[in-house]
Amino acid sequence: MLDEGVIKRTLSAALRTGGDFAEVFAEDKRATSARLDDGRVEELSSGRDRGVGIRVVSGETTGYAHTADMSEDGLRTAAEAAAAAARGGGGGERIVDLTRVTAPRPNPVAILPETIEKAVKVALLQRANDAARAESAAIKQVSARIGDSRRRILVANSEGLLAEDDQVRTLLSVQTVAAGDTGMQTGYETVGFTIGWELFDRVDVEEHARKVARQALTKLDARPAPSGTMPVVIGPGGGGVMFHEACGHGLEADLVGKGASVFKGRVGELVASPLVTIVDDGTMPEEWGCFAIDDEGTPAQRNVLIQDGVLTDYMWDHLRARKEGRARSGNGRRQSYQHLPMVRMSNTYLLAGQHDADEIVADTDHGVYVKHLGGGQVNTATGDFVFGMTEAYLIEGGKLTEPIREGNLIGNGPEVLTKIDAVASDFAMGNPGMCGKDGQGVPVGDGVPTLRVTELTIGGTAA
Amino acid sequence: MAELLDIADRVCSWARDGEQIEVMVGRSRDIEIRVYDGEIEKLSSAESAGVGVRVIRDQRQGFAYAGTLDVDVLEEVLADARDNAGFGDPDEAYGLAEPDGVPYAELDVYREELAAFPTERKIELAMELERAVRAADPRISGLEASDYEDGQAEVAIVTTAGLRITSRETYASIVASALADDAGETQIGWWYSIGREPGELDVAACAEETARRATRLLGAGKPASKRCTVVLDPYVTSQFLGIVGYALSAEEVLKSRSLFADRLGDLVASPLVTLVDDPRDARALTATAIDGEGLATRRTELLAGGVLQAFLHNTYTARRMGTSSTGSAVRSFSTTPKVGPRALAIAPGTTSPAELFAGVDDGFYVQEVSGLHSGVNPISGDFSTGADGLRITGGALGEPVREFTIASTLQRMLLDVRGVGNDLTWLPGNAAGVTLVVGDVTVSGT
Structure with missing residues (x-):
């Protein structure tokens, strides 16, 4: 993407004001999207974003500048702006030698989406639409979207690192609206992987669309969700976001370092x-949050965060690891070249246990079974977190009975983690997610086996 | 803004017979400063620009964009949008906005003062905010962030239907996120102040409200x-x-x-x-x-x-x-x-x-x-x-x-x-x- 000579000269320019560390991050991203809504293929859209972000760190200060001008002049101007922002004590000329880092790519791509005819994409959307509508006359609306992107990145820094990655992601999302006597209900589910068009060799488009249609139809008969605390069983795959919120964010070293996490100072406890x-694993092949290198050039890693209940480590990026004099964990990520990297999760999941999933439900007298979660949010300082249930059922007498309407569940991370009394062996990864932090979104994955929390607060309206 | 209009005019002039084209060109310049513990934690400055092209032909619509204004890319964006238009389903309601005679409001949303405001004073505003939040209540143990941010954005829209218009605006904001500690418990609270230029920001009020929101949840x-x-x-x-x-x-x-x-x-x-x-x-x-x-x-x-x-x-x-x-x-x-x-x-x-x-x-x-x-x-x-x-x-x-x-x-x-x-x-x-x-x-x- 960039000539090595240009990179070296840019890094030298970036260090001219005495910075301790300089980095060039280049990105070239192409994305296409095809969307069907209201029975019509409404729009095909293609986009291209490319540019370079230059970071200079001097002491505790980080200067950053980015530009879409990828010429040597453009890079030098950005380097000077970043250097001016992070003016250090030293200065003078410094030469950087670059050594290429090789990291295994967890995402082999068989078919690049850019090689697929647009007519093929359009036809897939039509099939999803037809299948969802055929499920019932009560399905009043279907929208479907295929999105694919190819993101090539290059990272080079004044420590001599030079690394590149080529990340291809492909997804299909379907939303349905069903209407009945009780009003409208929706279904929504995305399937996607860090792979190419071969996604559609393994995803049955019609079955996916029918499943989303059934989500909406089921909820037409749903009762209002209960209000108050009770046991909650989370189904396999669908509930990983609970751990993403309950402890994932609180284990990010930048928040811990500022005292904004309830998990600060608790390693070893x-x-x-x-x-x-609980594991965060950027190497998980093909999963939505995987990559060969993070956005600072560190190869992806599998990091155990909590082992048998004991907090083993936080997640680290370059800045925070450098400050603590320790190794990074491959969690330095950014939305694009227009953003500074920070500590982010990749694929976060709870390892399988020994219990039998059916027995966990049978052993629950009265509670809620959450089959599918929506997103969530956490206040890392207090540990209070919410997550939404998009498909859930009442458990009565050890059996799943009636579907319940949507709502949030609320709990406190450190408390909820201690109230998990059963973990089954049926681990599954969930759907692709987009995690937002400080205004930046990055793709993430999550997964869980069936598990039970003895007590969570259900935010419904029924007594 | 003349430059943005020129770019939009140029792309529009490439329209073929029977083709409706709408071009939106945008450019923005932003600065973000975060102060932590009396030091600049980060200072990020950026200029970004891009163009989006919508093509409607035979009642079908296609779209493409690029995050750059490079001339060679403009042609590629139009070609992509044209190509995309060939694959959508027709809808007779597709079409560009027609001039409707409604006058454009004169809004005071762009301030020349912003460009003249020195970066050092922006940093000082973020520092002052951090100090003010800490001073507001003894239970404030620190700040997660004390940020200053501003930007200016300009946009030009030109269409083959005869619309040709530009707009520009500025903004400035400060945001504080504070931690309050008492008896081993931590709460967090945040607040902000916004305006069109730094002179409209109220550091004292922002600090007071941030501290109030963090501390009143203690216990x-x-x-x-x-x-x-x-x-x-x-x-x-x-x-x-x-x-x-x-x-x-x-x-x-x-x-x-x-x-x-x-x-x-x-x-x-x-x-x-x-x-x-x-x-x-x-x-x-x-x-x-x-x-x-x-x-x-x-x-x-x-x-x-x-x-x-x-x-x-x-x-x-x-x-x-x-x-x-x-x-x-x-x-x-x-x-x-x-x-x-x-x-x-x-x-x-x-x-x-x-x-x-x-x-x-x-x-x-x-x-x-x-x-x-x-x-x-x-x-x-x-x-x-x-x-x-x-x-x-x-x-x-x-x-x-x-x-x-x-x-x-x-x-x-x-x-x-x-x-x-x-x-x-x-x-x-x-x-x-x-x-x-x-x-x-x-x-x-x-």
């Missing part, structure tokens, strides 16, 4: 039920 | 579940209105996704609720004289005394529904024109927040909500969010509460509005806030 082992 | 417990009245903070009201605004878009109505479909002329809210979208109101940070298709923005009364008066339209939805655009096309250069509110506001009442609290015998003041994206469904109307705030007993604000949810439906909440404050507050989003009393909400706690 028992912070969860001994049934809980 | 919060979890309330018992019950049905009661809640009083929404203006910031929460603005988030609530943003969701209501989504359902008032004609695009959602047309596509059977709005709970307001077929309700024109009906009483859908308490008679206390009059809701207007007026992007020409320069007090709104999102104010603009032009919409995303190049038409003049205008005032639209959506609810009057609780009765549904109108939906928001762009050119496409107006054609489909046999009416005219309300100038409500919203977009950036990287998207096609959608429909949405820009500056929603409930007509303020005559009652002060203190008087509203005094009228609540048993309920909660909600300072902040969480999970709006995960527990609120603007199509079904199901509403459930996490919340924290203060208990209200016998008309007086009492002890802090947290880790509970408030739930109802959007339909019922609008009808259950029992009081509208006189404290209209313009906030960073697309809706203004006001203290709002909502009856009969389910609180879930212990």
Whole structure:
């Protein structure tokens, strides 16, 4: 993407004001999207974003500048702006030698989406639309979207690192609206992987669309969700976002470093039920949050965050790891070249346990079974977090009975982690997610086996 | 801005016979400064620009964009948009906005002062904010962030239908996020101050409010579940209105996704609720004289005394529904024109927040909500969010509460509005806030 000579000269320019560290991050991203709504293929859209972000760190100060002008002049101007922002004590000429980092790519791509005819994409959307509508006359609306992107990045820094990655992601999302006597209900689900067009060799488009249609139809008969605390069983795959919120964000070293996490100073302590082992793993092949290198050039890693209930480590980016004099964990990510990297999750999941999933439900007298979660949000300082249930059922007498309407559940991360009393062996990864932090979105994955929390607050309206 | 117009003119001039083209060119310059512990933690400066091209031919629409203004890329973007247009389904309602004679408002939203304001003083504002928050209360143990940010944005839209217009604006903001510690417990609170240029920012007020929001939650417990009245903070009201605004878009109505479909002329809210979208109101940070298709923005009364008066339209939805655009096309250069509110506001009442609290015998003041994206469904109307705030007993604000949810439906909440404050507050989003009393909400706690 950039000539090595240009990179070296840019890094030298960036260090001219005495910075301790300089970095060039180049990105070239192409994305296409095809959308069907209201029975029509409304829009095909193609986009291209490319540019370079230059970071200079001097002491505690980071200067950053980015530009869409990828010429050597453009890079030098950005380097000077970043250097001026992070003026250090030293200065003078410094030469950087670059060594290429090779990292295994967890995302082999068989068919680049850019090689696929647009007519093929359009036809897939039509099939999804037809299948969802055929499920019932009560399906009043279907929208479907295919999105694919190819993001090539290059990272080089004054420590001599030079690394590149080529990230291809493809997804299909379907939303349905069903109407009945009780009003409208919706279904929504996305399927996607860090792979190419071969996604559609393994995803049955019609079955996916029918499933989303059934989500909406089921909820037409749903009762208002209960209000108050009760046991909650989370289904396999669908509930990983709970851990993303309950402890994931609180284990990000930047928040911990500022005292904005309830998990600060607790490494080595028992912070969860001994049934809980939580991993963040950027190497997980093909998953939505995987990559060969993070956006600072660090190869992706599998990091155990909580082992048998004991907090083992936080997640680290370059800046925070450098400050603490320790290794980074491959969690330095950014939305685009227009953003500074920070500590972010990749694929975060709870390891399988020994319980039998059916027995967990059978052993629950009265509670809620959450089959599918929406997003969530956490206040890392207090640990209070919410997550939405988009498909959930009442458990009565050890059996799933009636569907319930949408709502949030609320709990406190450190408390909820200790209240997990059963973890099943049926681990599954969930759907692709987009995690937002400080105004930046990055793709993430999550997964869980069936598990039970003895007590969570359900934010419904029924007594 | 002449340069942006030139680029847009050039792309438009490449239109072929039978082809309608709309070109949007945008450019922005921003600076973000974060101070931590008396030092600059980060200073980021950036200029970004891009172009989006919409092509309509044979009643089919295609779109492409690029995050650059390089000449060689312009041709590629147009070619992509043209190619994309070949694959969409035809719809006779597709078409560019036609000039409709509505005059563009003269808005005072661009300030020359911003460009002359030195970076050192911007840094000093963020430093001053951090010091002021720390000094505001001994229980403030530190700040997660003390930020200064400003930017200027300019846009040009040129179409083969004869629209040719530019717009530009500036903004500046400070935001503090503070940690309050007491007896081993930590709470977090944040607040901001916004304006068109740094001279309009109020560091002292921002610091005071940040500290108040962080410290007043210390010692919060979890309330018992019950049905009661809640009083929404203006910031929460603005988030609530943003969701209501989504359902008032004609695009959602047309596509059977709005709970307001077929309700024109009906009483859908308490008679206390009059809701207007007026992007020409320069007090709104999102104010603009032009919409995303190049038409003049205008005032639209959506609810009057609780009765549904109108939906928001762009050119496409107006054609489909046999009416005219309300100038409500919203977009950036990287998207096609959608429909949405820009500056929603409930007509303020005559009652002060203190008087509203005094009228609540048993309920909660909600300072902040969480999970709006995960527990609120603007199509079904199901509403459930996490919340924290203060208990209200016998008309007086009492002890802090947290880790509970408030739930109802959007339909019922609008009808259950029992009081509208006189404290209209313009906030960073697309809706203004006001203290709002909502009856009969389910609180879930212990």
